[in-house]
Each structure stands twice: as C-alpha cells, then as structure tokens.
Amino acid sequence: MQQGNSDSSTPPKKSKKPKYSRFTQQELPACKPILTPGWVITSFVAVGIIFIPIGIASLFASEQVVEIVDHYDHECLPPEYLSDPLTFIKNSKTNKTCSRRLTVPKPMKGPVYVYYQLDNFYQNHRRYVKSRSDKQLRSKAAEANTKTCAPEATIGTGDPIVPCGLIAWSLFNDTYGFSLKNKVLPVSKKDIAWKSDQEKKFGSDVYPKNFQSGSLIGGAKLNASIPLSQQEDLIVWMRTAALPTFRKLYGKIEADFEANDVITVVIENNYNTYSFGGKKKLVLSTTSWIGGKNDFLGIAYLCVGGLCLFLAITFILLYVIKPRPLGDPSYLSWNRNAAGQLS
Incomplete structure (x- = not known):
C-alpha cells in the first residue's frame, strides 16, 4: 500500500518530443507533381523549343555587331625602346604620340562606341577596391573622410x-x-556613365582638390573647376571590374562608316601597363539589341536547348523500347492520412 502511494507521487518524466503539428511534420497541403515519363519528356521538349530560337536570335544579333580591336601598346613604342618600355613610359620628355590606321571591315552605323581594354589589370584586388571613400565622393562635408584611402589619402x-x-x-x-x-x-x-552613379554616388558640390599633386603621378589629372558628378571619365573608371581583362567606355562617335574606310587614330600612349605585364587595346564597336558582341550568350542557349532535346529523344526511345510500369500513386507518402498509415 505504501509502495503504491510512493509510485503515485512520482512526478511524470519530462519528454523532449515536440508537440505534434502538421507544419512540423510537413503535412500541409502542397503541390507535389508526379514526374511521369510524359511530363519529363514534355518539359525537356518545351525548354528546347524555347531556348534554341533564343540562341539563334542572340548569335545572329551578335554577328551583326561590327568590332575593330587594335592592340597598340607595343606598336606605339619607338624602336629604341622596344626592349625597355619602362624607361619610355616613365620619361616625361619622350614623345608619346602615336598614329594608327584602322580599316573598317563592314559598314558601321552610328553611334560607334569607343572603348579602351586593359588586360592583366586586377581592379578586383581587395586592397585596391577598398582604397576609396564613397562618403567623400558624395558630399563636400565629408571631404576629410579619407581613412579608407591609404596610401593616397x-x-x-x-x-x-x-x-x-x-x-x-x-x-x-x-x-x-x-x-x-x-x-x-x-x-x-x-x-x-551610369545615371545612377552620377546622381547618387558623386556629388555636384564635390570638386577635385590636391589630386595628382604628389611626386608620384598615377594616371590622368582632373579639372578642378568641374564637379565630380560631371567628370564621367572618372565615374566610369571608379566602377571597378570583376575580371582582370575588361573594357571601359571612352566615348561615342556620332558618325557612320562604310566598308574599307580608313580611320586615322592619334594616340597619346601615357598609361603605364608595362610595369605589370598588362596590355592596352583600342576597341571601336557598334551595338545590337543584346548590347556589344557576345557569342557566349547565344552558344549557351543553343547548348542548353540542344541538350534538352537530346534528353527528350533519349527518354522517348527508352520509353518505347524498354517501358517500365508506373507504381501505384496511393502508396506515396502524401496520399496517406495524418497518422502515416494507409487509409
């Protein structure tokens, strides 16, 4: 009797079992399609039918783009400096003017976009990317905010x-x-430059000050009487590239060129890419509805579309030659009752 009283007074054991709910047991109503051969084959055919025309259209548009690329950095070196380009580029007394002649391969309708391309230039280097002050660029009040700009602070x-x-x-x-x-x-x-950059990232009250005034000059100088929001060359350059080979827009030529026209280009070869093994190229290009010349997009669509059609044909052959009977859908877990047992 005493033993029974002691048993009844024992507190119940605490359980870590969570309270049952349809949410925690993933039993809420949901769309759970059954991937039958018909659905799979139809899906692959649909993707192929959609992607292949897009790929053909993209390749056709890319082929309509006319592009002239001139690799000029070594071509613009005087013969006596071919073996020592660093001496040439660092000497302020050497004549860095270079004349190039570019032949137009096909008719080019304006506007013709002018780009400069740099190879082996890592704008995505961590220290390089961080060396700027967005607050200073936006507002004159943050002119002294240069703590992130070292070593050019x-x-x-x-x-x-x-x-x-x-x-x-x-x-x-x-x-x-x-x-x-x-x-x-x-x-x-x-x-x-991007309008969003001009309006939001570069202030109309911020003017260049003490820029390129040290003993070591890195690149171009800026007009101290023009606000940063209007210095579009700088804005384009400040949008750093993710890859070591990149193009940036230099300007636009509002003119049409005919096939075999010869364009004379006078280049001031000032930028030092020789110290790190970089390359400089001048690019003239038209555009299409997909932008500049880009064969990769069309090839990617064609590959995906072709692969889907190939898989669809393969599944059709397997289904016809060696069919497999479908299982009974009533045995699927979501067709059972909440207790997890067959009804």
Whole structure:
C-alpha cells in the first residue's frame, strides 16, 4: 500500500518530443507533381523549343555587331625602346604620340562606341577596391573622410586628396583622336556613365582638390573647376571590374562608316601597363539589341536547348523500347492520412 502511494507521487518524466503539428511534420497541403515519363519528356521538349530560337536570335544579333580591336601598346613604342618600355613610359620628355590606321571591315552605323581594354589589370584586388571613400565622393562635408584611402589619402601638409584612394589615383590617361579623310571626328563623352552613379554616388558640390599633386603621378589629372558628378571619365573608371581583362567606355562617335574606310587614330600612349605585364587595346564597336558582341550568350542557349532535346529523344526511345510500369500513386507518402498509415 505504501509502495503504491510512493509510485503515485512520482512526478511524470519530462519528454523532449515536440508537440505534434502538421507544419512540423510537413503535412500541409502542397503541390507535389508526379514526374511521369510524359511530363519529363514534355518539359525537356518545351525548354528546347524555347531556348534554341533564343540562341539563334542572340548569335545572329551578335554577328551583326561590327568590332575593330587594335592592340597598340607595343606598336606605339619607338624602336629604341622596344626592349625597355619602362624607361619610355616613365620619361616625361619622350614623345608619346602615336598614329594608327584602322580599316573598317563592314559598314558601321552610328553611334560607334569607343572603348579602351586593359588586360592583366586586377581592379578586383581587395586592397585596391577598398582604397576609396564613397562618403567623400558624395558630399563636400565629408571631404576629410579619407581613412579608407591609404596610401593616397592626404598630401604632405595633411590636407585631404579629393578624390582620394588608389582607384582614382590610377585613372586611365591615354587619349584618342579620330579623323576620316582629313576630317576630325569628335568624340562625345556625354552619357557614358551610369545615371545612377552620377546622381547618387558623386556629388555636384564635390570638386577635385590636391589630386595628382604628389611626386608620384598615377594616371590622368582632373579639372578642378568641374564637379565630380560631371567628370564621367572618372565615374566610369571608379566602377571597378570583376575580371582582370575588361573594357571601359571612352566615348561615342556620332558618325557612320562604310566598308574599307580608313580611320586615322592619334594616340597619346601615357598609361603605364608595362610595369605589370598588362596590355592596352583600342576597341571601336557598334551595338545590337543584346548590347556589344557576345557569342557566349547565344552558344549557351543553343547548348542548353540542344541538350534538352537530346534528353527528350533519349527518354522517348527508352520509353518505347524498354517501358517500365508506373507504381501505384496511393502508396506515396502524401496520399496517406495524418497518422502515416494507409487509409
């Protein structure tokens, strides 16, 4: 009797078993399609039918783009400096003007976009990417905010550099002048930068100050009387590239070119890519509805579409030659009752 009383007074054991709910047991109503051969084959055929025309259209549009690429960095070296390009590029007294002649392979309808391409230039390097002050670029009130700009943060007297940082300091400074049949072709630099960058990232009250005033000049200089929001060359350059080979928009030529036209380009070969084994190229290009020349997009669509059609045909043959009977759907877990037993 006493033993029975002691048993009844024992507290119940605590259980770690969670309270039952349809949510925790994943028993809520859901769409759970059964992938029958018919559904799988139809899906692959649909993807193939959609992707292959898109791939063909993309390749066709890419082929319509006319592109001229001129690798000029070594071509613009004087013969006596071919074996020592660093001496040439660092000497401020050497003549860095170079003339190139480009033949137009196909008719080019304006506007013709002018790009400079750099190879082996790692703008995505961590220290390089961080060497800037977005607050300083946006507002004059943050002019002294240069703590993230080392080593190009301040000049010897402690005054801040605007814009500060390695990205701005290494601004591309080669220049291009174009002419056709002794007629100068003006290069427009209007609207070459993103509007969002001009309006939100670069302030209209921020002007260059103490920029490229040290003993070591990295690249182009800026006009101190023009606000950063209007210096589109700088804005384009400050949008750093993810890959070591990249193109950036230099300007636009509002003119049409015919096949076999010869464009004369006068280049000021100022930018130092020789010290790190980089390459410089001048690119003239038209555009299409997919943008510039890009065969990869069309090839990717064709490959995916072709693979899907191949798989669809393979499954059809397997289904016809060696069919397998389908199982009973009533045995699927979601066709059972909440207790997990067959009804």
